[in-house]
Amino acid sequence: MAHHEGMSLLSLAYLLLDRPMQKRFESDPMFQATTLLLQERVPKATAFYWHTAELSDVRTTPGGLETPVRVFSSPHTPIPKCSCSRTADTT
Numbered sequence: 001m002a003h004h005e006g007m008s009l010l011s012l013a014y015l016l017l018d019r020p021m022q023k024r025f026e027s028d029p030m031f032q033a034t035t036l037l038l039q040e041r042v043p044k045a046t047a048f049y050w051h052t053a054e055l056s057d058v059r060t061t062p063g064g065l066e067t068p069v070r071v072f073s074s075p076h077t078p079i080p081k082c083s084c085s086r087t088a089d090t091t
Contacts, residue, residue: 013020025031
């Protein structure tokens with residue numbers, strides 16, 4: 001939680017030392033190039049899409065073709081068993 005103490009010290013330095021960290025970043029040319037992006041506002045009016053998917057449009061799994069569920073009884077196996085991909089298991 002040391003970063004909370006650092007943030008507190010930065011807020012005190014902001015008030016007492018006339019924004020030293022803000023001035024440091026504002027003096028960097030790469031930061032100056034992005035200041036317009038930081039000031040950009042989100043548009044107030046946006047397009048609203050009324051189209052919503054119907055329940056019949058949602059793709060379902062055909063009956064009887066469910067994905068098998070793997071149950072691991074113990075994490076202590078001689079060969080690691082992992083299902084990290086969608087390919088067939090080789091172990």
